[in-house]
Amino acid sequence: MTVTTEAHMRAIDENTITEAALEQMASTPNPRLKQIMAALTRHLHNFAREVDLTPEEWLEGIKFLTAVGQKCTAYRQEFILLSDTLGLSSLVNALHDRRATEAGTKSSLVGPFYRQDSPTLKLGDTIVTKPTNGQEVCLYGRVFNSAGRGVPNATVQVWQPDETGNYDLQKHDPSEMDLRGTFHTDADGRFYLRTIAPLGYMIPMDGPVGDMIRAQKRHGYRPAHIHFIIGAPGYREVVTALYLQGDEHIDSDTVFGVTASLVTGVNSKDPASPIPNLPTIKFDFHLPAAAAYGSGRVGADPSQIVKKVAS
Ligand SMILES: [Fe+2]
Numbered sequence: 001m002t003v004t005t006e007a008h009m010r011a012i013d014e015n016t017i018t019e020a021a022l023e024q025m026a027s028t029p030n031p032r033l034k035q036i037m038a039a040l041t042r043h044l045h046n047f048a049r050e051v052d053l054t055p056e057e058w059l060e061g062i063k064f065l066t067a068v069g070q071k072c073t074a075y076r077q078e079f080i081l082l083s084d085t086l087g088l089s090s091l092v093n094a095l096h097d098r099r100a101t102e103a104g105t106k107s108s109l110v111g112p113f114y115r116q117d118s119p120t121l122k123l124g125d126t127i128v129t130k131p132t133n134g135q136e137v138c139l140y141g142r143v144f145n146s147a148g149r150g151v152p153n154a155t156v157q158v159w160q161p162d163e164t165g166n167y168d169l170q171k172h173d174p175s176e177m178d179l180r181g182t183f184h185t186d187a188d189g190r191f192y193l194r195t196i197a198p199l200g201y202m203i204p205m206d207g208p209v210g211d212m213i214r215a216q217k218r219h220g221y222r223p224a225h226i227h228f229i230i231g232a233p234g235y236r237e238v239v240t241a242l243y244l245q246g247d248e249h250i251d252s253d254t255v256f257g258v259t260a261s262l263v264t265g266v267n268s269k270d271p272a273s274p275i276p277n278l279p280t281i282k283f284d285f286h287l288p289a290a291a292a293y294g295s296g297r298v299g300a301d302p303s304q305i306v307k308k309v310a311s
Contacts, residue, residue: 018045067208074303075174077112081209084109084255089298093239096296100236102146104288108241109257110299111227112204113167118157118180124275126194127158127181134163134196137266138275141283143189143230150189151287154232157182158193160225165201169302192274197266197281200224200247203254213254220254223247228285229297235287239296242283 012020021041028034047053071078083089093107121127128134143154159180161167168178185191202220204210213220224244231237243250243258245265250258270280 071207075169077302080112087256090256100288102288104286116301121181129178138278138280140192143285152187154185156191157229159227160198165199198224221249223249
């Protein structure tokens with residue numbers, strides 16, 4: 001006699017598939033992984049049902065994500081760029097800021113051009129290492145704690161594009177560092193350095209993310225900005241960027257990094273400048289107390305991501 005189990009089998013259709021997938025994943029021992037994968041699966045299935053996803057469209061999506069991965073190298077991070085242009089990176093930053101136990105400087109994007117181990121420099125040094133036509137400026141400010149006291153010996157990592165809107169990673173030899181430096185605040189929490197005013201730029205458009213931006217008829221520009229990672233023992237690391245007012249894309253950043261409190265400008269006459277006779281960009285940062293949760297870096301050095309994947 002042939003025994004059929006059909007009567008006991010679940011009928012999988014476009015709705016019951018979600019429950020079936022969740023049931024199978026319910027054995028995940030790590031509770032956070034279980035929660036994240038269950039929510040991801042629910043939303044992914046709802047998305048497919050909402051748009052009535054066709055096999056051709058599904059394959060387009062697979063091809064797109066494959067191309068995004070293939071574009072990644074030690075000097076290029078197309079997945080971070082995708083996250084940035086979808087607004088996911090800024091959303092994760094906003095969630096991160098909401099978890100802070102004390103008010104601090106708002107987070108902004110790390111972006112795809114961060115490199116760890118930038119040269120350690122002395123206060124007043126320049127981060128410019130190549131000939132430039134950029135406008136030299138003094139970039140300065142103080143790092144405060146929530147009690148309004150300067151934080152001494154805070155680490156200030158700074159990186160930026162040049163006056164044409166390009167980072168060193170986009171240059172002829174991307175292994176040579178330029179326009180990056182790591183500084184330490186003085187006893188009063190002050191930092192100051194020489195650099196050039198950055199120009200806004202179009203995000204890298206020669207990959208699949210660029211194809212997406214063009215298909216959506218978006219302009220693809222970021223307003224002029226300077227990136228920072230600032231940290232000190234006992235404080236939550238602040239990962240942020242300053243945006244220069246007057247840039248035509250200040251209100252339509254392709255990666256949604258700009259928020260009003262991070263907008264500053266170039267001051268052509270600043271008697272308070274620690275380096276006299278230079279225009280200035282001034283900004284004070286506020287570090288909240290350290291909290292129990294981990295890093296606030298929505299991004300990483302591309303070479304480190306490639307290394308981790310390979311190992
Ligand atoms: Fe940037």
